[in-house]
Amino acid sequence: MNVKLTPKLISQLKNNYIVWFETSNQYIVISDTLKDLIEVYLISHSQADFITQLHIDFNISSAQAELYYNEITNVLITSNTIVNPKSQQSPIPLTPKKALNLYYGFGDTTMSINFGSQSIKNLIHPQFAHATIEKPNAVSCHFDIYKYGDSLYLLKNGAYIEHYSISDFHLLQGRFAVELINLLYDKQEADxxxxxxxxxxxxxxxxxxxxxxxxxxxxxxxxxxxxxxxxxxxxxxxxxxxxxxxxxxxxxxxxxxxxxxxxxxxxxxxxxxxxxxxxxxxxxxxxxxxxxxxxxxxxxxxxxxxxxxxxxxxxxxxxxxxxxxxxxxxxxxxxxxxxxxxxxxxxxxxxxxxxxxxxxxxxxxxxxxxxxxxxxxxx
The missing domain is CATH 3.40.50 (Rossmann fold)
Structure with a gap:
């Protein structure tokens, strides 16, 4: 069988197991029985070998073993498929004028955000409105968030971070949240x-x-x-x-x-x-x-x-x-x-x-x- 389909990590949770697939970064919970069947699948040389082993080890009929084979194949292939490939970096369009530039303070960390429009401001500002401050003497970090074409762009200190379809604005909100905690705690995504x-x-x-x-x-x-x-x-x-x-x-x-x-x-x-x-x-x-x-x-x-x-x-x-x-x-x-x-x-x-x-x-x-x-x- 294809060893590339093997889960990278597995951990027992009482009577079940949680397995992680590195290619897709996907976690699935499986029963103890399914874990045993997957292990047989991964060491079998062919479908016929798998069916024979299930009959010997578990007294499972050939017809049922074939169904298990097809189901496990589907689970393993799906779990090893990249669901959301990372988008390609896009040329950075001109940022809008700073008509909607606001400042926020979190202890010693200050940031400014240049919103491209009122509707874009509404995606981020309301949950942090309590932290709004007057323009400080120094800013720890500057963000630009604006629309260009059919996409929303996020820049940090003038550097391109990511862009998203307008319909996927929640992904922009999530990415901004990650950038904010990285800023606040001096960390990187890998942390x-x-x-x-x-x-x-x-x-x-x-x-x-x-x-x-x-x-x-x-x-x-x-x-x-x-x-x-x-x-x-x-x-x-x-x-x-x-x-x-x-x-x-x-x-x-x-x-x-x-x-x-x-x-x-x-x-x-x-x-x-x-x-x-x-x-x-x-x-x-x-x-x-x-x-x-x-x-x-x-x-x-x-x-x-x-x-x-x-x-x-x-x-x-x-x-x-x-x-x-x-x-x-x-x-x-x-x-x-x-x-x-x-x-x-x-x-x-x-x-x-x-x-x-x-x-x-x-x-x-x-x-x-x-x-x-x-x-x-x-x-």
Missing amino acids: WIGTFHASTVCNAKEAIMIIGDSGNGKSTLSALLMASGMDVIADDFTPLSAINQEVYRFPSGISVKEGAFVILEEIFSEFDQFPIHPSTSKHVNLKYIPPVNDFENSILHLPCKKVVYVKYDAAVSSTLKKVDTDQILATLIPESWLSPLATNAQLFLDWLQNLECFELQYADNNFAISQFKKLFEAL
Whole structure:
């Protein structure tokens, strides 16, 4: 068989396994049985050899073995296919005049962003509006973000970073977020295990990551937890370092949807004064709640060994239960960026081994808050 189809890394998660394919940077969870079948597949010399071995080792019929052969072939080929090849560098078009140039401060780090238009400004600015400052004496970094033709361009200190189709503006937002954490912590892309589509809360000792499907209230819950004395270290974008396997602060505001306004305006005295922004991805209005502390007065990174999958449902009884790690991977991985480096992939698998995972279904906000307090107390 083709040894090039062999997974680069494999790690056991209780009764299942998670495997990583270097070519595609793809992770898949497989059962113990499927792992055994793949191992037979990879050492077999032909389809006939595979079918014979399955009959000898597992007493599987030829017809069923042929089905397994075809399914495994499809899985391995798909998992070794590059899904999103990196775009080619484009000639840098002229940058627009600095009509929409704003400055932001995060402790000792300052940056300026030249937005090509008001609509492009709306893609980035609202979540960092709380960090807007007057023009400083010196700027740590300058970004240009503008439209040319059918593409959005990102430049850093005049150097081309990447460009994206206008319809893929979320990729621009994600890349800018990575450039920002690199700037804040003097790191490079290779220094991160990944960045997760997750909100993360913390106390002075540890962080807890909150994941969930879109619309399940991650950010609203984060705001409620912040109002209850916890700190939100990241909202919707949580970076995990390869240096120390800790999560790092991402200094954005907490984005909350219009459906939560009534609840939150009773808790945050200045909520009515926060501007309303239309969502860039959905037909809904948003507000951004600023962080409680300034960046320079905040804890910047902490270990994270707990992940909670949350689901708000007014019709269910509120429960918190422990679950196996593989049960949260279908939510944790797909919308995240994970490093394509083998060393970082191994660190990610090692990090998963030490996780405690929970599922929180709740209809009562006070119940959810009390459960997080208990999780922080259980050190």
